[in-house]
Amino acid sequence: MDVRMPAKSRSREFQRKISPVAILALTGVLIAALWSALLFEQRRNYEDVDRHSWSDSGGVARTFEEHVDRTFNNIDAVLLVLRQAWVDDRSKFETKVRIMQAAYDDSLLVQIAVINADGTLAYSNLDPDAAPVDLSDREHFQVHRDSDVDELFISKPVKGRVSGRYSIQLTRPIWSHGDHFGGVLVISLNPSYFSGFFGSLDLGEGGSIALVGLDGLVRARGIDLKLDESAIGKVVPGDRPFMQADAPDVGTFEAVSVIDGAKRRISYRRMSEYPMVVAAAKVTDQVFAEHEELWRHYKWGAAVVTLLLLAAGAWLARAVQLQQQLRTRLLFANDSLRTLNTIAIQAGAELDDKFYKALELGCKHLGVEMGVVGALHDNTYVVDKCYSDTFADLKEGDVLELPSTYTPDTFNSSDVVFVRHGSQRHGASLLGSDTFKHECFIGTSVRLGSTLYGVVGFYSTKPYAQEFDDGDREFVRLLGRWIGSSIAEDRAVKELTALATTDSLTGAKSRGYFTTAVDDEISRAHRYRRPLSLVLLDLDYFKRVNDCFGHHSGDETLKHVAGVVQGLLRATDLFARLGGEEFAILMPETQEHEALLVAERLRINVSNSMIETLGGDVHITISAGVAQLKTGEDFKTIYNRADSALYKAKSRGRNRVEAAGSPTVIGV
Template sequence: MDVQMSVQSRSPQSHRKSDPLAILALTGILIVALWSALLFEQRRNYEDVSRHAWSDAAGVARTFEEHVARTFNNIDAVLLVLRQAWVDDRSKFETKVRIMQAAYDDSLLVQIAVIDANGKLAYSNLDPNAAPVNLSDREHFRVHRDRSADELYISKPVKGRVSGRYSIQLTRPILTHGDHFGGVLVISLNPSYFSGFFGSLDLGDGGSIALIGLDGIVRVRGIDLKLDESAIGKVVPSDRPFMNADAADVGNFQAVSVIDGVKRRISYRQMNEYPMVVAVTKATEAVFAEHERLWLHYKWGAAVVSVLLFAAGAWLARAVRLQYLLKAHLLVANDSLRTLNTIAIQAGAELGDKFYKALELGCKHLGVEMGVVGALYDNAYVVDKCYSTVFTDLKEGDELELPAHHSRDMFNSHDVVIIRRGSQSHSASLLSNEVFEHECFIGTSIWIDDTLYGALGFYSTKPYAQEFDDSDREFVRMLGRWVGSSIAEDRAVKKLTALATTDSLTGARSRGYFTAAVDDEINRAHRYRRPLALILVDLDLFKRVNDSYGHHAGDETLKRIAEIVQGLLRTTDLFARLGGEEFAILMPETQEHEAAIVAERLRSCVSNTKIETLSGDVRITISAGIAQLKTGEDFKTIYNRADSALYKAKSLGRNRVESAGSSTVIGV
């Protein structure tokens, strides 16, 4: 093996350079793949947000249309009743007016008035003795006077000469016997009547609801949960789709508002019974504000991961390069070359095992009895690994107080320290003679990312055991660099492994890790005829949490639920997030009824937990479906059975645990 390593160290230079470049190239590919996936997912999420925004706006438009139609129908019914009362017996008209006002909201019936056939005010409930003001110029009077049709007319917003307030006039003609025009009956609708509806719906910052006539004039508009009086009477541009006679009755478009200049997404519906259009708008910026904020965080996270990946790749490439340089330097001393090559080829071994072997080979190479790798702190030296043929009391993890006369500055450089018993530099030794009686010491510092990590030291109980020469110095120096590089590489690999196998939000296992591990567990259960249960958990009505409290609160809820689940499971159970609000629990050595007990405990604990978020306290429930592995069954089949049980729990009212049930399960 030693000969083989010597031959490999003399391989062509092009081969030496290829591995670091390959690592850097692979790192670049990983970073590109990360950003490609991120941007693809961002686009998909953008389209989802857009689709949901259109859907929400359309739903609100439909609701507002129904509300407006109901309002107009009620007023029309009042008009018909009062008209009949005016024609039949005017002495009872005032009583009828009072009855109608008592039956409806004050803002619905601002003013009830009668205009006679000559355009004079004949009656007003605001002032029964009001002077006969000439209202013949009013549009609603002229419309009924010039038309023969008996139909409801909805006017543009007007300011009443008697009431002094803006209102929408809803009118019907008064037809005397013989269907002769006898005047107009008017009910003034206060736009503030719709404030209650506006205040009940949150369309986000800048979201609005408007009622617009087909003449393009705004009758009423609400924005940010309140009435926008400044918009009443404004004219909508003729290029709006719903102003086109050939336009569809329902539609969506995006435009800049003529009222406040804000770009909005508009969903409209033309009313069937009346020449009106309801339009619900959401400010484009507000619609995607949460999306942009969330994806800004994701991009920062991806940037951090990219930096870490690049740093890890660079360090891995540097470690490989250092290994080649190490081999090149060791060619100067054949014995050192064989020793370090033997250490370097321990591929796949644990880091501690590598250090132990390195210390063992180092002791043999230097002719000393003990070698120690450890971390340096302010006043302590913590042992990472120790090898000794004469001293067994020093173990991994021991924390030793540094000698009072220790000079830390001796290890603040990359040079090698050599100590002889009785020399002035003996204070640099990391182990006091109370810990280990020694006569000589050779060691060097361990650096990671230009930061002092600790020290590597070799000790001997024999005075002047060996005259350490330049090759020994170089051996210890390179061994210290190798230890530092190995620690850095191990950290980078562990970090990359954690990124690949753990869900970053909840700390649960990732879907990819779960699907790989579950096959092994299923094979083991089949081979040894042992029970295996699968629980699928889904948060009930989780979308409402995001809609009501925001995505940050949704993330906090997912993290808290994951903490609750992990706190109630065994170490042998596998808990993973499959996506969104769906989780899975794989329970080896567990039958279905036992899994049901655990699932019920989880359900009860979650339902009784108040989750504190920045947007307020959240309460949520979970539903769970359980299945036990059957003979010959694979993961897809048991998953589908558990999913069916979960669907059953959802359909039976949520906050339930349901089991698939089977008589052919394994391990009963």
């Protein structure tokens, strides 16, 4: 018992298992998950960059603070030593100054100077004999003069009147007689000294570090690994956090620079021993530049993956849809395929037999009266093969009305066409008349690859055949493809056979085909004791044609001679090219004297013809040898006798025919 599910039910079950819409929805979920993960990871990476940025700049600020603190401490210690030497023994003061100069080169020390209590220059290591200079207006002099506190003072950047250079001046007061103000000891530091430190730090493009007094003046600033001299003496806005009295000693903030207008992320530290602030800053855009560039590439990659997923999802959804349609078609066409299998098994070897059997079984399968294969000739469909148990008047070669009428919109496509009587736009009957009330047609085009060959169609005048189901349509579609492939296969076989059995230059049969056919003819002649003659032809002085006129002319000569010979032979005669300029003719039912007459006629026709070639007009003659098959002979024997006769014709002057001659021959 057949318990298989109906085709439509099985199709619906398959569609429930997997749906193109579900595939597209899953594709959307995958794309959403991809972008969600990407954006989450981007945010996490952004936060890491942000955190490391503050950490890096804070570490640089701390390192710079230690460097500045160490430098100021060292210079303050030098001030104390030199001040004591100035008070105790000025001759030793000069010595200590030279020692200090040797220890600290020009990269740090600009000048060591002493100012008297009245504000005039008492000493300068740059010019010990310099004329007195009034320095009473210097801030550091006035601070020490007006204060009784012995402490280090760090000046604003000032331009030296002796050195002529900008410097940061570290000073200590000089006391005489214990508590009387005796002047000021000054060590001027070169701001570029800090460039050595700037060069060891990399805060990225536009990154900077700065030494700023609590008075808001910039003492030193490095940017892009070098000293920024233009920033020395600039005033920092008072709204900066480190300028606020209640601000923490260590902090971070983001602000636009008053020096170059760049927005930076700044980490600062207030120095505990000195009224100074150190700050390390990174350009905000540069902090995230690498991050943005990296994630720009990631997003482009994600966009490409998204497009690939969309394409893959669409392709897969379409593939599933086509698979469902194909499955439905296959289920509908199950019976049709069995019928096609029956056609393939029962059809004969010849193409006409195959088509006739296909049309016969097709009519039975569809329940119609007539099936037709029509071929396209000059925009008209002509009956190629027809089967009918009703319409005896339709035969091969007749014009097929319906396809001729509907060529533009039916059989130029590969779809199956179904037409009822009365639905034609021109009102023409399917069979060329209005005899039948209930007339219908189902058919499709037959194609050889991409080339339209014709149509296969089925006609009916029965009322119940007015409708065809999907299985019928699929059967007709598959039958059209089978007919097309059968025609293409038959043509290919014939072409291959022709290539294998025919000489490509002259159109004569090939040597291989000839030797095979000769054996069959000799066997038949011996079996039925019928005459059989062999003629060997050879072109006289053919080598001269090639030498004088060229090989192209030689080829034309061979083709011409072959054409003359083929035009005078019977359909039953076998003409072949054995090689070079040698030809053979096998003539069944022909005695030697008859073959001699044919060979002589061939010789005369060739001799009387002129061959026009690219190299010039060529005149050629032939020589021939004729032999009739003897009792018990094989091909080799008769060939040798015909060849001897040909040799005799050549030796006797050429342009002649000779016979082997023998009284003991078959069929006499």
